[in-house]
Amino acid sequence: MRRLLLVPLVVLALLAGVTAAVTAAPEGQPTGRTDTLFPQQGHPGYDVRHYDVRLDYDPATNRLDARTTVRATTPQRLKTFSLDLVGMKVTSVRVDGRPAGFRRDAQHLVVRPRVPVTGGFTTTVAYAGTPQEIVDADGSTEGWVRTDDGAIALGEPVGTMAWIPSDNTPGDKARFRFRITVPRGVQAVSNGDLVSKVDRGAGSTWTWRVRDRMATYLAMVAVGRFAVHRSSMTSVTGRRIPIWSFVDPTTGRSTTARAALPKVLRFQEKLFGPYPLTSAGLVVDAASVGYALETQNRPFYPDSVDSATLVHESAHQWFGNSVTLRDWHDIWLPEGFATYAEWLWTGAHDGRTPAQRFDDLYATPASDGLWSPAPTEFTDSADLFGEPVYNRGAMTLQALRERVGDTDFFRLLKRWAAVYRQGNAGTAQLLALAEQVSGEQLDQLFADWLELDGRPAGY
Template sequence: MVSCPRRITRVPRSSATVPFALALILALVLTACGGGGVHGKPGAFGARDPYFAKMGNGGYDVGHYGLTLSYDPGTKRLTGTAEITARATQNLSAFNLDLKGLDVTGVTVEGETARWNRAGQELTVRPHADLDRGETFRATVRYSGTPESITDPDTSKEGWLRTADGALALGEPTGSMAWFPGNHHPSDKASYDLTITVPEGLQAVSNGELTNETTTKGRTTFAWHTAEPMASYLATLAIGRFDITRSTTRSGLPVYVAVDPTQQKASEKVLAQIPEVMEWEEYNFGPYPFSSTGAIVDRGDDAGYALETQTRPVFPGAPDTKTLVHELAHQWYGDSVTPRSWRDMWLNESFATYAEWLWQEDHDGDTADEIFHSLYRGDYYEPADNKEIWAFPPARPSSAAHISDPPVYYRGAMVLHKIRQTVGDDTFYDIIQGWSAAHRHGTASTADFTAFVEKKAPGKDFSEIWKDWLYGDGKPDHP
């Protein structure tokens, strides 16, 4: 029996370079092994998400995205090069990237031209040679075209949203594939470098830190760096005219705020609270997980919702304090600790909603317990139809169209309050701070959370909370 090498990357061009006998042995080995070590197989074309089966891909894990983009609002044309550094998690003969619309002009893997084809949102790449499990590789995709908006199952718009003076890119849950190719599932997080060139006079704001800004021949290039891992749905890019404010919190954390001039006056008072909110949230949730913070405020009709884009939440018009608290709380819960799948969405929204309740409790408003009981009775002012919060259990949204519905927010927050009632304040804060620390910059599932709570509070019985409040259908019998 011939023992085959895992991979033979180079074969002598001529037997003159090695003894004839050795060349003959190499030829026999290659023949016996099918011409080059262990054969790979294609990676899966989806991450098996229960609600978005086509999103994400199998067979590799992305470590870094290098995006070089150019956009002209006048022509609405985006030109891009995406350098994706990833590690193969199996022997790979082909792998997929999510990319909707746009025209691919070329793909290379490790500098060699790769074959590729398109089928819907799937860009299938076939490297020149199979990739071994554990191998780190770089795939480069060149593309261009007019990026499009995507309509969510709940009818909201995301992807590439054209604005009065530019564009706004938002990604939750599937929109990022409208402007760059990638493994677009929350379970695969990566660092980012994004360079964007736009006409002079416009700004381009993204996640992380602005590392360079240069203007040449009527065009300005902005370079943004995100060092901490980020799920692609949290990546953002806002292009337009903005009033930029740079400051720091009392602890020295950089704050970068970009506001559409039409929203400047209305936003000023609330945005000035960012340092105060950040200090309060660090006290309650633990050390801030990123190297900067801030906000992007665009016009109200540019997007119909606020979004917790990493380090720099996006707001549609001037936010109120409650919304600011909510989106900044997501930096811990959702951005740093990211859901393993879209079924785990309540782990994002319940914490951010409960942060609103805690803020009110600490700032002379209703206590969290008063809000909890008002929701249970049905006389709380949000949501408008209070019955909606009992439509399905927070850990099991009824479909992809409902992952952002009231049960995920309000009933999810009620689950957290039930935990607080059960364990008391000291242990409760140990739990929520410990949770953000234990899964910092990672992903987690609902099962991870329930196991964590039980471990942090040994001797306490959570079975009724899990059965009736987290997973149970309908309104529980007792508050």
């Protein structure tokens, strides 16, 4: 099942008011705000440039010994600052190589460096214990999720704070390196590119490097006994894209999905432009969470992979992972685009066209859950992954396509993916770019579909 089919509500989250349109912050600058839906997540005083995450994990006991170094920059003079972290026992914190004071505050690690920091600084946190599963209100889980042979770490929307001390908001993207030590014979997979696997004594250390900037909610580590499949494909640019897939043998067969992945990515390259990341793949693991997730480079699937879900999570590599929302109230952007990618794939492969999908949905009763709350106007985090975000988000794109025409619409898809590649952007930026590409005034169309409750009239 896709995340669309669940409605997660993280019990630790606090609610806030509706967001205004946001603009992308340049790399190296603080985001200037915390998230409007989860106001305790994110810290606007600094910008993280890089995470170096070292994990030593024992699947038999579920114990994690870890050390994370966070390299950040700030234009301010910070006497204290916070990182998002729940659970685990912090044993030491060092700032720029010097021991620093620290305390725990709800879901934060509050750090007091010996000397106030300004400009670039590094923070190294040593911590250990049993990482938490974060239980959502509907019974689903994220965070550090146990499996029969290990664990998988999943982060959307806030679960990464269970295992990485971080600036845990989508507006602060960074580069990562993961070094994961596990017992020999056990595999450890993460985002990015496999740099090395070194066997030493009874353990193996897998090193993964994420060269493309990534939001913390897209970080993933899976530990278990996987069948490992390596291949590659050639991008439309001629670039070779490595494909690493890790499949739990106890799940359904993945042969069809692995064979289909290059075909899906080539189809999407024609529509969205060159594949934006350094590698691709799948992680199929028997985790009892009930959803697939667009973890960067190689999405996670809890069982056998159907074609619609494969298309959806692959499209997220452009929309959500490369072009990332800055605030959770703009979740319709990645989910609407990924849902529309499904419609495009089905329409090109002897199924219903996007226009037919739109018409079928538009005919649903006004009392149907599709029409409220509007995709950008929800105030309850229970609506974060609701039907309006997915289907009404995709309908917004179809309404836009019919208004501006195919030529400008598909030009817009490629421009959106290129202009904000590896960056953050919100609804206001999409509206501005759509008006620039089409030469039309589109603010009323965006308001009808994204801001107003009820079925928009005249479509």
